[in-house]
Amino acid sequence: MIWNETKECMSRDEMSALQSARLVKTVKHVYHNVEFYRKKMQAVGLEPGDIKGIEDISKLPYTTKADLRDNYPFGLFAVPQSEIVRVHASSGTTGKATVVGYTRKDIDIWAECVSRVLYMAGIRRNDIVQVAYGYGLFTGGLGLHYGVENLGATVVPMSTGNTKKLITMMIDFGVTAIACTPSYLLHISETIREMGLKDQIKLKTAVCGAEPWTEQMRLQIEEELGICAHDIYGLSEIMGPGVAADCNLHKGLHVHEDHFYPEIITPDTLEPASEGTVGELVFTTLTKEGLPMIRYRTKDLTSIDYSPCECGRTTPRISRFKGRSDDMLVIRGVNVFPSQVEAALLDIGETAPHYLMIVDRVNNLDTLEIQVEVEEKFFTDEIKQLENLTKKIGHVIHQALGITAKITLVEPKTIERSMGKSKRVIDKRNLV
Secondary structure, three states, X not given: OOOOHHHHHOOHHHHHHHHHHHHHHHHHHHHHHOHHHHHHHHHOOOOHHHOOOHHHHHHOOOEOHHHHHHOOOOOOOOOOHHHOOEEEEEEOOOOOEEEEEEOHXXXXXXXXXXXXXXXXXXXXXXXXXXXXXXXXXXXXXHHHHHHHHHHOOEEEOOOOOOHHHHHHHHHHOOOOEEEEOHHHHHHHHHHHHHHOOHHHOOOOEEEEEOOOOOHHHHHHHHHHHOOEEEEEEEEOOOOEEEEEEEOOOOOOEEEOOOOEEEEEEOOOOOOEOOOOOOEEEEEEEOOOOOOOOOOEEEEEEEOEEOOOOOOOOOOOEEOOOOEEOOOOEEEOOEEEOHHHHHHHHXXXXXXXXXXXXXXXXXXXXXXXXXXXXXXXXHHHOXXXXXXXXXXXXXXXXXXXXXXXXXXXXXXXXXXXXXXXOOOOEEEOOOOO
């Protein structure tokens, strides 16, 4: 058996018993192997024996992204380095990467969770799946890759880039499913239409995630390509893609709660929110060995529904995200913080500490323009100097963010000043 599908259809009592046993084991694991967690528990007078079941989870302290950065790179790993078989990383607000590590068992469980998502989306062993997420330190590409292989389907590791070549392979290989960001899939769809090749594709399913997208975008994708599009959710700190996904009814994303225990809290008070109330999503990993996370604050705002789904699954469902409790932007699947831009510009030393990020969506692809104030002399000197500074800033920003941005140099006092909190971002994508 590739995975135990019955875990998605357990009764609440059965699931609670399973979660309790796994939580007790996880708490003991981190207490004895991660100094950070041991100190945090001791600070509030907790010992492993005080956690007897899932009902005691609220006694445990929260973990944040800052904690991962403070313990960079491997300070939160709970096993010896010799047991870590893979590391991934995502950018952080200070420019340091948020590093995550996996044991062999972690990789197997991750593949199982992605397999569940693919099966939920109607993908089977005889399907050919094109993975058009980025490969490398980003968890998207390899996460979906291993899930497709675990399911027994054929994987085409296309990654991102040459769209026309992707479409050629889609036709030549008889691709029936694709995994990528929703905005990139719309771009693929437009290119297929421009090339007049829609009648030649065999695509029937898409699994999209890594960036915010609306229900309207899902319907547009389905109509333009004549396929079924599914939403997949994950974050590298918890596992990667595959933490949750929607079924064919699209009435919320089913959480694989036998591996990831979800909570909704009120961001201001950090107290549990009532069922159905919008709040911040918190996850505790129940089976991870390499980098267990205890009550990790995702900053994603959503609500949770514990009623059984009409599809037959009894796992809880989180609603489409309403936003974030911090200022993180997701641009082309990459987490971007304004403070990253500020830190990069300050390192250059030739710019004023005033900038404006303008995010838009053109031809269904996210774009980022950064307006930067520079000294007056750059506009009076030769144009070559201005061009060189633009290239220099562009290179530094690309290094800091991992994505390309259009750099526009503007004269002093061009960017509006504020007596209160500065407005650093204009997001024109209309993602609500």
